[in-house]
Amino acid sequence: MTSSIVFDHLSFSYQNTTAPALQDISGEMTRGSFTMVMGHSGAGKSTLCCAINGLVPRFLRGIYEGMVMVEGMETGKNSVPYMARIVGIVLQDFEAQLFSTNVELEMAFGLENQCLPRTDMEERINDYLRVVGLEELLRRDTGTLSGGQKQRLAIGSVLAMETPVLVMDEPTTDIDPEGRHHILSLIRRLRTRERTLVVTDLDAEAAVQADQIWLLKDGQLVAKGPPAEILQDSSLIESCGIRPLATVALFQAMNWPGQPLTVEAAAAEIENRRLLCPRRPECRAISVLAPGKVIMETRNLSYRYPASATNALNDVDLTIHEGDFVAMLGQNGSGKTTLAKHFNGLLKPTAGDMLVRGRPVKNYRRHELAREVGYVFQNPDHQIFAPTVREEVSFGPRILGMDRKTLERNIAEALDATGLSGFEDKNPFLLNRGERQRVAVASILAVKPAVIILDEPTTGLDYVHQRDTMEMLKRLNQFGHTIIIITHAMWIAEAYASRSILMKEGRILLDGPTSTVFSDEAMLAAASLAPSDLIRLRNRLGLAAMTLSDMVKELKNEAVPPGSF
Amino acid sequence: MNLTFYNDEATWLHRLDPRTKIGGVLLIFVICLCFNHPLFIAVILTGVLAIFTTAKSIKILWKLRFLLVLLFVFSAVLWPFFIKGKTILFQWHGLEVSSESLLYGFAMGLRLMTFVSAGLLLLATTKNEEITNGLIRLGIPYPAAFALATAIRLAPTFADAGATIVQAQVSRGLDLDSRNIFSRFKRFAPLSIPIFISAMRYTNFLAMALESKGFQPDAPRTSYYEPRITGKDWLVLGFLTLTLAACLYLRLYLHWGIIISGRL
Structure with missing residues (x-):
């Protein structure tokens, strides 16, 4: 078997950082093999991917030692566009990769760069849209696709370039379970072709089908071998931030x-x-919820987005009790986020009522509601703006007019609860994703709202950070906060939520104790979940x-x- | 707000060569400059609106109704104070408003509306890639054409990010309805900094993605949509050129459509 990618003592440190991102990586991937690269966040997975097509060191600069050979070419010595003939890469943020007006043109972009004549392009576009299952959507505006479809388009547009090496950096992150299922089965099908496949993922369940697993930890390659060998060492993979x-x-x-x-x-x-x-x-054993006082209630709530033809929510009747730990589950577009945005008044019902403590949300003033219901958005970078963690966390309480003493105490408590004590004077922009997520939670927590809603609190975090975040929420719940999470990670709902709400097409499909909901696999399947x-x-x-x-x-x-x- | 203006239809206007549409819009701009009488410009605007209907894209214009009304109102209110006319309507502490200046203000308002509408006509019926392609074939250097198309492409993306950021900060208690000038200033940072940072991240990432797909601004590349100039394109350009000639004749020889002479 010939080798397709060879790493020879590769080390790399990004500019202006002290810790190396990759340290002395050596190993080879044979042609036609499928390698899964795994490791905690910050372990160097993305850096390794970028080192295959030359983004490291040609675009992302730093100190580069050793070398990478791909199909006989030395990556570091060639430009990225030149390497694009042999390496196709699907980067982590699929949203930012889609650039064209419609699906067809997105597929064509790489081919245009390869100077392919139009007839060849047409043929390839049709072929590869079929491979990724988007042939029906040839003329669709890329902005109107679902997350899973966007990711498949990003993969398809790289596949169409017919490169002998295909790299995908966390292709299933941030995608709903159905989309994830499509992508994993697509990867399975791609294996049969004469193509070297390198995929990074955080989930051991996805790695079972690989030929080889490379395990990274703090920039070092700690283990490599077939899945049967690597995945059996639960303590090893757990120490690398992966859920066994x-x-x-x-x-x-x-x-x-x-x-x-x-x-x-x-x-x-x-x-x-x-x-x-x-x-x-x-x-x-049959589990029963012990509900506390009613804190939030929707009555026949329906909502329609402006300029939309259909309702995003239909006649939702829901009661949330004090002390609940609720997981809201469902595909993208099932209405989870739309419903949650009613809880803190970001959206106003088109019909029906939204009550907080028995009082309609529309009768609340903005700052009154912010004290009752806090909402942590999915991406912490959509709210962080201050130069220090302390200022960031104090923004909410200050704007709500808390006095200095309460403010100081709340901030200290919020930082303590999120494990950020000692971070007060750090710059939030320089923290890692897990820490930034916690800053976002702390900044909501400092207001001490009775209810805290978190949209996808664990997306983009590795197992260790996911568990830390969830343990923190569990503590907050024990302190008396009502917690509502929107999540695609089933194990998180299973292990932490006491109550699960299953949504589909703007309606509640099933609502009950998590243990009961997850026993009903038929119902979960109806919501395209497993x-x-x-x-x-x-x-x-x-x-x-x-x-x-x-x-x-x-x-x-x-x-x-x-x-x- | 959704800032995507392309309207996917298959009308005669959509099928025109992008070069024709770019040229056509420029011709409409010049035609607009021929007159400064509101009635004449209103006729041109009506023409543009008629083209919008045949391109089945009037709904795109509707998206910008507030901007259009705002442009008209501002110009109709402000111009009269800067222009002098013969028929004085009222005077106040050295400020005077005449009926000519008032009409001129209307004309300028209508002209701005026509400019925006004509530009929107191009965006509503031409894909980004076609605009890039058209600009390159017109001799604009590739990096410049690509940068322009990218700007058009990214506007809706940044607007979306902006909307999310506003919601995230409002959830933390940021009061956007406050009238206090100090709190208005204070709320600038919580919105602008995340928008700026996310835009930086996004563009950097996009650059990586483009290079990874083999894109080089100065290298030759083929194009999936290959626009061709047909008889229809010449017809449209010919018609607009004749219209321009006629308008110039009306203005320069017959002195029609002038409310204040010596001004565009």
Whole structure:
């Protein structure tokens, strides 16, 4: 097998930084292979991707040592547009990559740069739109596509250039579960072709299909090998900021033999080896919510965006209680964010009512409502503006006219709750994404709203940061804040929310205790969602627990110890 | 607000060569400058509106109704104070307003509306890529043409980011309705800094994406849409040139359409 990409002692530090982004990376990827590059945020995954097509060091400058050879060409010695003949790259932010008026022209852009004649372009555009499943949307304005479609278009437009190497940097981040499913199956199909594939992702479940996994940690290549080998070492991948495979983790915790990588393999293993006695489904404990006082209520709420022909929300009746920890789930466009924006009065219902503490939102003054309901937007960069963390966090309380003493106390408490004590004088723009997310939460928290809404609080964070963020929200919930999260990450809803609301096409499909909602796989499928591997296994085994440790406890009470039969 | 102006239809105007449309808009601009009588300019504006309807794009113009009304009102109110006419309507502390200057103000308002509408006609019926292509074929250097098209392309993106940023800050208690001049100034930073930073990030990222797809501003490249000048294009250009000639004749020889002579 010939090698397609060779890293030879590659080290790189970005300009004006001290810590190296990559340190002494050596290794090769063979032609036609599929390599998954994994690691915590800031581990150097994106830098590694950019080093393959020359963006590092030609566009993103810094100190570069060693070399990268791609299909016999030395990356660092050629310009990025020149390398584009052999390396296609799908960058992390798919929104910013789409540039053209419509789908067809987006596909054509790279081909125009390759000076292809029009007839060839047409042929390739049609071919590759079929590959990514967008052939129906030839003339569509790219701005009107869904997130998943945009990502597939970004991939398609790079595929059309027919480069022997294809690199994708976190192609499933920020995409709803259905879109993610499409992209993962697309990657699976791309493998059959004569093409070297390099993909980065944070999710171990996506890595199972790769030929090789490269594990990065703080810029160093700590391990590489086939998935069966790497993914079995739960503690290693967890130390790299990746959530271990649920099946492997469960088997290890239970001391069961075998290390299945998928739910199907795990279920088969359990059955074949008779690890469990057959269970009766009725023994599953039924969880009930213990609702507190009503804090927010919608009554027959409908909403239609201006200039839109259809309602974004239809007759939504919903009651939120004090102390709830709610996860709002559903595809993009199902109405989650639209509904949440009613909670703090950013949107006004077209019909029906939105009540906060029994009082219609329209009767609140802006600053009164801000004290009741806080809203943390998805992208922290849409709100950070101050030169220090302290000033950023004090903006809300100050503008709401809090006195100096309360203000100081609130800021200290907010920073403490978000784990940012000691960051007061730091520049928020220089913090990493996880820290910026926490600054955004702290700046809402400092107002001490009764309800905190978070839109996708874990997007763009690695496992460690996701867990930190969620543990922080759990603490806030225990302190008495009502928490509402909008999320695409099923495991987060499963492990942290006490109540889940399933939305589809502007209506509430299902609303109940999370453990009940996630037992109803048919209903989840109707909303184009699927539980995480852990919960799929739990449902197959008929367990009640929602987390790994609870599941182990539940199983330990009845599992057959290996060797006893 | 949605600042995407392209309206995907298949009318005769959409099919014209972008060069014809760019040239045509310039001709309309000059025709507008021939007269300063509001009635004459109103006729030109009506013509432009008629073209809008045949291009099925009047809804694009509707998006900018506030801007158009604002332009008209401002110019109709301000011009009369800077122009002197014969028939004085009223005088006040050295300021005077005459019926000629008032009509001139109307004319200038209508002219601005016609300018904006004609420009919008181009944007509504021509894809960004076609405009770039047209400009290059007209001899504009590629980087300049590309920069212009990029600016048009990015306006809606930044407007979207701006709308999100406003919502994010309002959620934190920022009061956009306050009348106090100090609080108005104070709310400038929470909005402008995130908009600026996100625009910087976006453009930097876009540059990376373009280079990664093999784009070089000075290298030769082919074009997926290859516009061709047809008989229709010559017809349109011919018609507009004749109109311009006729307008020049009316103004220069017959002295029609003039409310204040010696001014454009």
